[in-house]
Amino acid sequence: MEGKFKLTVVTPQRLLMEEDGVERVALRGSEGELGILYDHSPMVTPLGIGVMRARSGKEEQIIALSGGGFLEILPDKVTILADVAELPGEIDVERAREAKQRAEKKLSSSDEEVNFTRARAALMRALTRLEAAGNKD
Numbered sequence: 432m433e434g435k436f437k438l439t440v441v442t443p444q445r446l447l448m449e450e451d452g453v454e455r456v457a458l459r460g461s462e463g464e465l466g467i468l469y470d471h472s473p474m475v476t477p478l479g480i481g482v483m484r485a486r487s488g489k490e491e492q493i494i495a496l497s498g499g500g501f502l503e504i505l506p507d508k509v510t511i512l513a514d515v516a517e518l519p520g521e522i523d524v525e526r527a528r529e530a531k532q533r534a535e536k537k538l539s540s541s542d543e544e545v546n547f548t549r550a551r552a553a554l555m556r557a558l559t560r561l562e563a564a565g566n567k568d
Contacts, residue, residue: 456486459482478502522561534554534557535554
């Protein structure tokens with residue numbers, strides 16, 4: 432299929448997605464946002480925390496990527512090796528909201544014992560899960 436590529440998303444536990452005919456993928460790498468189209472230059476980069484959006488025609492598939500991992504891009508194939516990845520229907524929205532509130536509370540604390548790096552990462556994971564589930568509050 433000219434102009435389209437194969438997308439595979441895998442975690443240590445399972446094959447989450449394997450789809451031919453993908454036109455574009457948008458996601459966060461460790462250095463920022465990436466947009467991938469057919470015939471992209473080959474590269475490997477660490478994943479960042481964020482939502483992956485894959486478009487095939489009018490269909491868009493969303494996956495929350497909230498752990499470490501790597502992205503491999505070849506001209507006709509994209510492989511995402513994620514430590515943690517969730518489909519929108521698998522996300523416990525209430526639990527994600529609670530995690531967001533806990534992280535925000537830690538970040539607004541003046542307690543010197545708070546690990547702000549960990550709290551920021553927890554907030555990013557919670558926001559990613561909420562966005563993927565369609566709940567941006």
